[in-house]
Amino acid sequence: MSDSTAPTDDVWTVQRILQWTADFLRQKEVESPRLEAELLLAHARKCQRIRLYTDFETPLADDERARMREFVKRRAGREPLAYITGHKEFYGRDFAVGSGVLVPRPETETLIDVSLEHISKDHAVNVCEVGFGSGCIAVTLAKQCSSVSVLATDVARQAMKFATENVASHEVGHQVTLYEGDGFSPLPRETAGRFDGIVSNPPYIREDEMATLSPEVAVHEPREALVSGADGLVLARRLIAEACDWLTEDGWMVLEVDPAQCETVAELFSAAGFAKTAIHQDLSGNDRVVSAERS
Ligand SMILES: C[S@@+](CC[C@H](N)C(=O)[O-])C[C@H]1O[C@@H](n2cnc3c(N)ncnc32)[C@H](O)[C@@H]1O
Known part of the structure; x- marks a missing residue:
């Protein structure tokens, strides 16, 4: 999702961004990358984690995507998840x-x-x-x-x-x-x-x-x-x-x-x-x- 590594030409659905984030966090050696991707996205969308599953095909709004980009960057820098979610x-x-x-x-x-x-x-x-x-x-x-x-x-x-x-x-x-x-x-x-x-x-x-x-x-x-x-x-x-x-x-x-x-x-x-x-x-x-x- 960073400007240099993530594709920008097609639609970022919930499902797609979860997959991309989990892969990215795995590369950064974050433990439980899929779970953390879900928690970060739920925080960025200000929704419960369960909601992600009913919204799998929904594209992210611009503000949600901007927040998620910021959160993923911080977590990839190994900032504790709890500091990001607060x-x-x-x-x-x-x-x-x-x-x-x-x-x-x-x-x-x-x-x-x-x-x-x-x-x-x-x-x-x-x-x-x-x-x-x-x-x-x-x-x-x-x-x-x-x-x-x-x-x-x-x-x-x-x-x-x-x-x-x-x-x-x-x-x-x-x-x-x-x-x-x-x-x-x-x-x-x-x-x-x-x-x-x-x-x-x-x-x-x-x-x-x-x-x-x-x-x-x-x-x-x-x-x-x-x-x-x-x-x-x-x-x-x-x-x-x-x-x-x-x-x-x-x-x-x-x-x-x-x-x-x-x-x-x-x-x-x-x-x-x-x-x-x-x-x-x-x-x-x-x-x-x-x-x-x-x-
Ligand atoms: C391991 S943390 C525990 C924080 C919290 N009680 C908890 O269990 O999550 C230790 C805390 O002791 C504080 N601390 C370190 N040295 C201290 C000192 N000499 N006097 C009082 N607090 C101190 C630190 O600022 C830190 O908040």
């Missing part, structure tokens, strides 16, 4: 995302499940999140449990923009407060020792791992959301060491990390004085989340 589903809800914020991952749903096991629906529960990104964790905990209040921090300006939008669209502004800044430091001093729980999906990729990642992640997602020092545990280690200052005496903490880091993180929790630690698997069966309780 949305990603997480825990059954839609979240606004875009350049500068991590795309929510399915494995982070395990962090939600484990956190919810610690949260009582019967009384008010104060939770802190470090690294809110799109806000998917803080918003989901608030939506799943009306007894929860979340105070969440992030260093990234773009994270604040998207998370603010998601908190508003999911109508949890009365439960979620966002702070810009490093670690626990932006939290009001009087909240020290008051949190029932701390949750975080911190950056946990090792510096030397960056070269092995797909361009969608390595080139397009924000580095501060991905990398955390030589062993990937710089922020996690700091959060565990500081956690007890912010938790109640029987508080808990839930962290998402890489499968290869779970044992080390469990040991860090024990060394920081947490009594009970447990490692939990994600939906693919990989160790992914470590939980710990103070008593």
